[in-house]
Amino acid sequence: MAINWFKYSSPASFYSLAGKMTPLFSITAFALFVAGLYIGFFVAPTDFQQSEAYRIIFIHVPAAWMSMFLYLIMASWAAIGLAFNTRLSSMIATAIAPTGAMFTFLALWTGALWGKPMWGTWWVWDARLTSELILLFLYIGFMALQAAIDDPRRADKAGAVIALVGVVNIPIIYFSVKWWNTLHQGATVSLTQSPKMAATMLTSMLIMGLACWMYSIAVVLMRTRTIILERERHTMWVSELQGTA
């Protein structure tokens, strides 16, 4: 029995699959958010140095992770769409951009609100902060470029180029704290060394990271389905869908 790997690469079949998966991811996201926030605020102890202000970490770090992670995913789908000319891949890339931009903004926003009490300033032209700001402009540039081009297929190609060019910015953000050693502290969580955080704090942050990931999948799947309908409105299956919807 040959598995047809490409069954779900057709917009029509992906539309129904995404429809079934979206509730699954949104429920998981909601449950993980509740668990993460509960542990973060009611189990994790007070920090000896920052007292309670450190609790911003439970949203700041997951948002920063997601801003970089979603950009890489977006660039990969854009590259696949460009290379194989598969329009569904480009649709997914287009669907990821707004969520990625939101998490980048949240990383900058929560960072500034954490920096004010701890560093005494909302903003400083620090290597990491500046490269994260560039990431936000990249996301906005991607969305603006795609919106500026009428033909969706040409917009996909142009978007893919800007997304791929911007990929170099991701390692810069990640290693900026090591290379330039400016104000922002180094990586607290690494897969190689032993954790430098208290167990409950680390657990809460990881759960919140997973929650943001599930949330992103749910929102991106929902937005992809809308984009599929927008671009396939002339097809038979959409008009049939219309008949029943």
Added chain:
Amino acid sequence: MSWASWSDFFAMGGYGFYVWGSYLVSFFCMAGEIALAFNRKRTLLRQLSLIHKPIQKEQNNETTP
């Protein structure tokens, strides 16, 4: 971590403005994004039904003698 009282919880060790400022904006960003996604789909479905309903009406009329 047991908070003495709710007001103690919201004071957040004196950093309440910063902590709740971060979490409230995060919540509204996510809730807003979900609302926008739903809204985008609803308006699209409404537009599509405007296009497809007349077509179905025409098809029905053809059957009447």
